[in-house]
Amino acid sequence: MEDVKFLSLLAKEFPNKQSVVTEIINLKAILSLPKGTEHFVSDLHGEYDAFQHVLRNGSGKIKNKISEVLGEELTAEEQRTLASLIYYPKEKLALKKAEWQTDEEAKTWYASNLKALVMLCQDISSKYSRSKVRKAIPKEFSYIIEELLFTPSKHKTQSGYYQSIIKNVIELEMADAFIRELCFLIQHLTVDHLHVVGDIYDRGPYPDKIINHLQKQSSVDVQWGNHDILWMGAAWGSAVCIANVIRIASRYNNLEVLEEGYGISLRNMVNFAEKTYHSANQQFLPRLTKEDQDVSVYEKEQMGKIQQAIAIIQFKLEGEIIKRRPEFEMENRLVLEKINYDDLTIELEGQRYFLDQASFPTIDPDEPYKLTDEEQELVDALVRVFTGSEKLQAHIDYLMQVGSMSLVYNGNLLYHGCVPMTEDGEFQSFEIDGQAYSGKGLFDRFEKVLRQAHTDKEVPSRYLDYVWYLWTGKYSPLFGKTKMTTFERYYILEKETHEEYKNSYYRLRETEEGCHAILKEFGLEPGHSHIINGHTPVKEKKGENPIKGNSAMIVIDGGYSKPYQSATGIAGYTLIYNSYGMELAVHEPFCGAELSVKSERDLVSTRRLVFKEDKRQYVAETDIGRALQKQIDDLVLLKTYYETKQLIERY
Ligand SMILES: O=P(O)(O)OC[C@H]1O[C@](O)(COP(=O)(O)O)[C@@H](O)[C@@H]1O
Numbered sequence: 239m240e241d242v243k244f245l246s247l248l249a250k251e252f253p254n255k256q257s258v259v260t261e262i263i264n265l266k267a268i269l270s271l272p273k274g275t276e277h278f279v280s281d282l283h284g285e286y287d288a289f290q291h292v293l294r295n296g297s298g299k300i301k302n303k304i305s306e307v308l309g310e311e312l313t314a315e316e317q318r319t320l321a322s323l324i325y326y327p328k329e330k331l332a333l334k335k336a337e338w339q340t341d342e343e344a345k346t347w348y349a350s351n352l353k354a355l356v357m358l359c360q361d362i363s364s365k366y367s368r369s370k371v372r373k374a375i376p377k378e379f380s381y382i383i384e385e386l387l388f389t390p391s392k393h394k395t396q397s398g399y400y401q402s403i404i405k406n407v408i409e410l411e412m413a414d415a416f417i418r419e420l421c422f423l424i425q426h427l428t429v430d431h432l433h434v435v436g437d438i439y440d441r442g443p444y445p446d447k448i449i450n451h452l453q454k455q456s457s458v459d460v461q462w463g464n465h466d467i468l469w470m471g472a473a474w475g476s477a478v479c480i481a482n483v484i485r486i487a488s489r490y491n492n493l494e495v496l497e498e499g500y501g502i503s504l505r506n507m508v509n510f511a512e513k514t515y516h517s518a519n520q521q522f523l524p525r526l527t528k529e530d531q532d533v534s535v536y537e538k539e540q541m542g543k544i545q546q547a548i549a550i551i552q553f554k555l556e557g558e559i560i561k562r563r564p565e566f567e568m569e570n571r572l573v574l575e576k577i578n579y580d581d582l583t584i585e586l587e588g589q590r591y592f593l594d595q596a597s598f599p600t601i602d603p604d605e606p607y608k609l610t611d612e613e614q615e616l617v618d619a620l621v622r623v624f625t626g627s628e629k630l631q632a633h634i635d636y637l638m639q640v641g642s643m644s645l646v647y648n649g650n651l652l653y654h655g656c657v658p659m660t661e662d663g664e665f666q667s668f669e670i671d672g673q674a675y676s677g678k679g680l681f682d683r684f685e686k687v688l689r690q691a692h693t694d695k696e697v698p699s700r701y702l703d704y705v706w707y708l709w710t711g712k713y714s715p716l717f718g719k720t721k722m723t724t725f726e727r728y729y730i731l732e733k734e735t736h737e738e739y740k741n742s743y744y745r746l747r748e749t750e751e752g753c754h755a756i757l758k759e760f761g762l763e764p765g766h767s768h769i770i771n772g773h774t775p776v777k778e779k780k781g782e783n784p785i786k787g788n789s790a791m792i793v794i795d796g797g798y799s800k801p802y803q804s805a806t807g808i809a810g811y812t813l814i815y816n817s818y819g820m821e822l823a824v825h826e827p828f829c830g831a832e833l834s835v836k837s838e839r840d841l842v843s844t845r846r847l848v849f850k851e852d853k854r855q856y857v858a859e860t861d862i863g864r865a866l867q868k869q870i871d872d873l874v875l876l877k878t879y880y881e882t883k884q885l886i887e888r889y
């Protein structure tokens with residue numbers, strides 16, 4: 239019965255045998271195209287410019303293509319110049335223009351570069367169906383680009399057809415705009431699908447711009463990271479998530495993203511901090527990068543006071559949650575009640591520590607977690623502005639739409655943090671609403687929790703406590719450490735108290751056995767499948783290897799976050815998976831678009847092969863291919879139906 243219903247629906251779209259046959263031919267042609275290129279990035283942490291750069295050069299893939307297609311016609315230097323033109327067409331054209339002495343020189347340059355771009359575009363687009371390429375071509379030049387890409391080239395080349403189009407583009411002074419569009423088309427077509435393995439937010443200046451950019455891309459998915467969760471919770475009205483968001487923004491001199499990016503005024507916050515804290519403890523001063531040289535002493539002090547004021551609010555709000563949620567087992571984070579407010583010391587795990595530069599003007603030692611009236615007012619107002627920011631809501635809605643806790647895509651498993659494990663390699667269980675979950679089940683249950691908190695957003699959802707747990711709880715698949723020692727790092731000089739011990743997962747993932755157990759848990763066959771993991775910066779400098787478990791896992795924490803680059807020694811990794819196999823690209827710190835264009839460096843230092851396919855992969859072997867095959871099977875059924883009907887009608 240269901241089948242009949244389905245076929246009659248399908249028949250509405252394909253009303254006769256001819257239309258069915260045409261569609262089957264079309265779909266079968268797509269199945270025989272090479273598998274599209276997947277690009278994996280992670281831990282972008284607001285570094286929009288560096289992220290843009292990686293997208294523009296396709297993690298080094300564009301340079302590869304140039305050498306493949308034009309290696310015999312262009313010198314190495316010419317190839318570098320062409321690559322840099324493709325990454326930054328506007329900037330490169332401006333530089334070139336300043337170099338030309340005569341019109342002739344300009345014309346020759348335009349002619350040869352346009353020819354090279356067209357050849358490249360032809361090659362790259364040959365991997366896609368015509369309709370897909372057509373959708374990617376900018377309207378303004380669609381006719382010319384389609385002519386150049388789709389007309390069989392042999393005799394057109396001979397007859398001077400291409401040359402004539404190119405000549406006219408130059409003479410009609412359309413060359414600049416045309417070059418720009420061709421370059422963007424090449425960038426766009428080089429990668430078919432983008433995976434963002436979490437942590438778009440925090441530490442860097444422009445997470446909002448990253449999301450704006452992702453929204454414009456056609457094929458993207460996101461695996462939520464712990465920092466993204468914080469912003470989700472904040473958008474849904476979790477006061478404790480809001481406090482963390484503001485604390486981290488002031489810690490990294492990024493309050494602008496709140497004020498300008500999301501229209502969230504912090505005026506009351508600033509006033510409160512200035513009035514309540516007379517000077518900032520050194521540990522609360524912002525962590526600045528090279529770009530922040532012009533921040534004045536006054537501004538630093540002010541950010542320090544904000545960080546301090548909001549950190550205390552955060553510790554109080556955390557205390558309330560920990561008390562009402564004993565199942566979170568976070569009593570060790572009830573720090574404010576462990577303080578001796580007379581001599582400013584704290585007892586942690588049987589040891590007494592002095593609190594450095596501490597002052598707690600808003601804490602009542604008898605009720606340390608109680609917000610003062612002023613703090614309460616401030617928090618209520620912040621919840622109103624966060625939940626009222628349309629832009630923030632739109633960005634978080636988008637993350638909910640394209641995101642998930644984990645993803646299985648073309649046989650690979652993607653997630654940001656970890657699959658919590660016990661010391662002896664079992665999947666760690668955690669109770670949600672009184673029921674225990676572990677492994678994949680835990681991921682799925684947490685995803686449900688988040689979707690519930692998202693739809694509940696009119697009333698502060700009771701699930702918000704779990705949203706915060708995902709940020710910081712010891713069995714959170716997005717955190718993966720025993721505790722977050724924020725308090726200790728602000729107030730205690732003894733470094734041993736700052737230690738955050740990693741879940742056994744991080745030891746077990748080094749082994750093939752550990753990785754295989756995870757793959758199986760998520761329904762994948764060890765062997766061909768890989769785990770793509772973000773979250774922990776790989777310290778290359780100390781000899782750590784991003785490829786783990788005998789190549790079953792690749793950790794691609796991008797290391798985009800500038801303050802973390804001194805620890806990793808590089809600017810992180812990205813991964814490319816195309817029809818020939820999987821390759822890891824190692825990036826150098828981004829030096830800014832201007833310098834990159836001038837020096838013609840693409841900043842991909844090395845590439846490492848993760849694995850090579852035995853034979854080239856085609857769309858038929860991908861998830862999309864399998865879905866298309868299912869459509870073909872249905873259409874074949876419909877075709878048989880039309881044929882049978884014809885026969886019956888005939889006799
Ligand atoms: O470097 P900061 O700003 O002090 O942040 C450190 C905190 O960030 C975390 O590493 C979480 O952030 P990541 O997801 O980027 O690792 C915590 O474990 C740690 O307490």
Ligand SMILES: [Mn+2]
Binds near residue numbers: 437463464465654773
């Ligand atoms: Mn993370």
